[in-house]
Amino acid sequence: MRDLDDTALERRLREVLDERLGALPLDLTAETLERRRETRRSARRIGRGRGITLLAAALLLAGGALAAGSGLLRRPAVVPPVPRSSVIALATASPDGSSSPSESASPTPSPIPVAGPGGVWIQAGSMVTPRGDFAAVQLRDGRVLVMGGEDAASGETLTSAELYDPVSGTWSATGSMLKPRFGFPPTLLPDGRVLAGDSREAADVTAIGSEVYDPESGTWSSAGKVFTPSRSVGSDGFSATLLRDGRVLVAGISGAKLYDPVSGTWSATGTMVTPRANHTATLLRDGSVLVAGGNQLEGSCPDCHPMPRKAELYHPDTGSWTAVAMGTAAPSSRFGWWASLLRDGTVLLIGDSPYLFDPTSGTWKTVAGWPEPGYPKALLPDDTVLLAVEGPSCPAAALYDPHSGSLTSAPRRLRCEAAMGGPGEYTPLLDGRVLLAGGSDCIDNACASIGEAELYVPAGVSLPPFSFPSPPAVEFPTPTPAPTPLPPADGPVPPHARKWTVTVDNRSSEPATMWVTDGDNGTLVGSATPNVVPAGATVKVTFLFPAEGGWIDANLRPGEGGGLLTQDQIGIPGKMVITPEGDTTWVSPAE
Amino acid sequence: MTVQALRRGRPEVLADLLDRFGRDMQAVAYLVVRDRAAAEDIVADSLLAALDHGRSLRDDDALRPWLLRIATNKALRYRQRAARVVELQVVEGAVAQHSGPTADDSLALWQAVRDLPPRMRAAIGLRYYLDLPVETVAEVLQVSPNTIKTQLKSALAHLRIALADEPMPVAEVRHA
Numbered sequence: 147m148r149d150l151d152d153t154a155l156e157r158r159l160r161e162v163l164d165e166r167l168g169a170l171p172l173d174l175t176a177e178t179l180e181r182r183r184e185t186r187r188s189a190r191r192i193g194r195g196r197g198i199t200l201l202a203a204a205l206l207l208a209g210g211a212l213a214a215g216s217g218l219l220r221r222p223a224v225v226p227p228v229p230r231s232s233v234i235a236l237a238t239a240s241p242d243g244s245s246s247p248s249e250s251a252s253p254t255p256s257p258i259p260v261a262g263p264g265g266v267w268i269q270a271g272s273m274v275t276p277r278g279d280f281a282a283v284q285l286r287d288g289r290v291l292v293m294g295g296e297d298a299a300s301g302e303t304l305t306s307a308e309l310y311d312p313v314s315g316t317w318s319a320t321g322s323m324l325k326p327r328f329g330f331p332p333t334l335l336p337d338g339r340v341l342a343g344d345s346r347e348a349a350d351v352t353a354i355g356s357e358v359y360d361p362e363s364g365t366w367s368s369a370g371k372v373f374t375p376s377r378s379v380g381s382d383g384f385s386a387t388l389l390r391d392g393r394v395l396v397a398g399i400s401g402a403k404l405y406d407p408v409s410g411t412w413s414a415t416g417t418m419v420t421p422r423a424n425h426t427a428t429l430l431r432d433g434s435v436l437v438a439g440g441n442q443l444e445g446s447c448p449d450c451h452p453m454p455r456k457a458e459l460y461h462p463d464t465g466s467w468t469a470v471a472m473g474t475a476a477p478s479s480r481f482g483w484w485a486s487l488l489r490d491g492t493v494l495l496i497g498d499s500p501y502l503f504d505p506t507s508g509t510w511k512t513v514a515g516w517p518e519p520g521y522p523k524a525l526l527p528d529d530t531v532l533l534a535v536e537g538p539s540c541p542a543a544a545l546y547d548p549h550s551g552s553l554t555s556a557p558r559r560l561r562c563e564a565a566m567g568g569p570g571e572y573t574p575l576l577d578g579r580v581l582l583a584g585g586s587d588c589i590d591n592a593c594a595s596i597g598e599a600e601l602y603v604p605a606g607v608s609l610p611p612f613s614f615p616s617p618p619a620v621e622f623p624t625p626t627p628a629p630t631p632l633p634p635a636d637g638p639v640p641p642h643a644r645k646w647t648v649t650v651d652n653r654s655s656e657p658a659t660m661w662v663t664d665g666d667n668g669t670l671v672g673s674a675t676p677n678v679v680p681a682g683a684t685v686k687v688t689f690l691f692p693a694e695g696g697w698i699d700a701n702l703r704p705g706e707g708g709g710l711l712t713q714d715q716i717g718i719p720g721k722m723v724i725t726p727e728g729d730t731t732w733v734s735p736a737e
Numbered sequence: 738m739t740v741q742a743l744r745r746g747r748p749e750v751l752a753d754l755l756d757r758f759g760r761d762m763q764a765v766a767y768l769v770v771r772d773r774a775a776a777e778d779i780v781a782d783s784l785l786a787a788l789d790h791g792r793s794l795r796d797d798d799a800l801r802p803w804l805l806r807i808a809t810n811k812a813l814r815y816r817q818r819a820a821r822v823v824e825l826q827v828v829e830g831a832v833a834q835h836s837g838p839t840a841d842d843s844l845a846l847w848q849a850v851r852d853l854p855p856r857m858r859a860a861i862g863l864r865y866y867l868d869l870p871v872e873t874v875a876e877v878l879q880v881s882p883n884t885i886k887t888q889l890k891s892a893l894a895h896l897r898i899a900l901a902d903e904p905m906p907v908a909e910v911r912h913a
Contacts, residue, residue, distance in 0.1 A: 176752035
């Protein structure tokens with residue numbers, strides 16, 4: 147078999163894998179799964195409040211720069227906490243509003259620190275009740291109302307609400323909702339109150355209700371029934387849009403209604419051309435509302451809910467809906483639509499890729515440069531979009547300019563959620579900052595909601611004059627195993643070692659560590675000299691392999707990635723390259 | 738329907754997920770952990786985790802790679818935690834007497850695959866058992882396609898070298 151060429155070896159490998167893996171019996175049944183699900187839910191309820199995990203240590207470490215309990219609170223011109231692996235460029239605001247970045251606090255008297263190019267993430271305290279999948283809206287006084295959501299440990303929907311004060315940087319509890327309103331977009335009413343409502347499964351509720359939050363009293367009161375679902379389809383995914391006259395348009399599969407905050411009543415307002423859910427709704431300059439994307443949650447094929455091929459406009463003056471052709475911008479994805487009105491009156495619609503809608507001509511234009519996978523999170527004052535970009539580890543942040551299609555990187559968020567954790571909720575603030583709060587982290591099967599929050603401060607926006615103590619420990623419902631100790635970077639020199647000197651080209655922005663491991667358990671069995679290749683450097687590294695064999699691992703972050711080469715491959719031509727993305731590859735001379 | 742139900746966290750979707758993707762997830766998990774019972778546990782845990790986090794799923798096409806990613810990550814983490822205990826086990830199907838060249842080759846190749854590092858085993862399973870394109874394998878393992886190509890090339894080279902080291906052992910040191 148050693149004489150086989152690659153194609154023949156691959157074919158033989160497929161046969162062997164088919165033979166061995168195809169014959170594996172799978173005894174797992176749906177009933178077993180259901181039992182395990184119930185057991186786990188029970189265990190989470192029982193175990194809540196116990197155990198502090200290593201994540202807490204990581205969070206404390208990340209927050210270490212905050213000088214817990216220091217006298218920095220409310221002191222002006224304080225340098226914000228510095229995220230690890232990031233450089234905060236501060237700039238001093240000049241009279242004309244422009245800024246000049248520098249690498250340190252300005253020496254001029256009483257400067258107002260502003261975020262440098264790319265902006266900065268700073269810590270923003272911790273929520274009173276950790277949660278994920280919640281709704282949030284900024285009030286007229288600048289505070290942010292956070293409501294409902296889910297407790298990741300129990301899976302229960304929450305009724306509690308709380309307020310974040312971006313001036314003082316504090317979180318405080320406020321009155322709880324009457325019912326767990328799960329996702330109906332909250333809307334700030336002209337009188338300063340907030341309208342929120344249900345968006346539940348039709349099977350779970352007989353009526354979709356609403357309630358209003360009064361920031362003066364901090365209490366919620368019923369705002370009446372909105373819909374009575376008549377079909378056994380999901381009623382998830384309503385949109386809610388504040389119209390110019392102060393009324394609120396709520397639209398979804400079950401219909402379209404207007405809420406009048408003066409009379410406190412709901413009334414029907416026409417029928418969407420294509421009733422849909424999970425769509426976007428954007429108030430245009432002329433007062434009409436553009437509805438686009440989403441899915442219909444019905445049709446002859448239950449497995450493939452049709453996607454509306456057209457957008458539509460709602461006209462508040464007549465209460466009518468008209469279809470809008472989308473041409474090449476027609477959706478190809480049922481979920482994840484996002485839209486926002488830009489300063490020039492056009493609408494940026496992002497589905498699988500971005501499009502610009504010009505309301506004056508009724509035309510759509512494709513915009514280039516969208517990263518895949520990228521998730522739009524907030525529109526910034528300069529029309530750029532803050533987005534999260536999935537990466538090999540933590541999601542990266544980036545800024546997208548829809549006019550030019552250009553993409554620039556932004557500093558990484560402070561918190562890096564586990565692979566299975568929820569990412570938290572982004573809430574754009576009126577001053578251009580973006581609040582990111584909550585989410586969840588999971589270690590093995592144990593999930594816990596996250597309470598910590600952070601603020602993205604765009605370039606040129608003033609940094610807040612406060613700092614925060616270290617965030618509290620995150621509690622997981624069950625004890626988790628201790629982390630696997632990492633081997634030292636520079637390992638032992640094994641007896642009868644075989645030596646191999648390799649060129650390592652580190653094209654990433656982080657130093658790379660070289661390891662010789664057993665390739666399976668991560669146990670160090672050999673050595674690398676030097677064992678660290680600086681960012682952007684090309685260095686010859688000498689590896690010593692033990693007689694029994696070993697693998698070269700080269701990682702930016704220990705524990706990631708697998709073996710790259712074995713000692714059996716000593717002498718093969720080429721060099722090791724750490725890509726800008728942090729992947730390790732072997733490049734032969736021909737490549 | 739499956740994705741929609743998953744996004745809403747409806748538990749009845751579990752049976753459908755198990756039926757459609759359970760065996761694929763099991764195969765990759767087994768290649769990584771080399772233990773059938775553990776692989777089944779990982780499939781169960783992965784499906785329950787998927788139910789918890791289905792809201793983050795964006796579209797239908799992402800479902801299979803997403804589930805495979807969860808299962809692979811869990812298997813790799815299991816492998817890392819379980820790496821402390823070392824025991825000697827007779828390799829399933831290994832016999833002292835070679836029954837013929839084809840059987841020997843097959844066993845030797847299987848043994849060589851099992852001796853690859855866990856991430857490489859996962860890549861091998863995803864590429865050559867599930868026939869996923871390199872780009873999808875990269876998506877599942879959260880590395881670049883170039884890294885996958887390099888790992889697969891390296892794995893094939895290692896398999897070829899390992900196959901030259903016959904005769905087969907009848908037992909292996911196994912990390913349970």
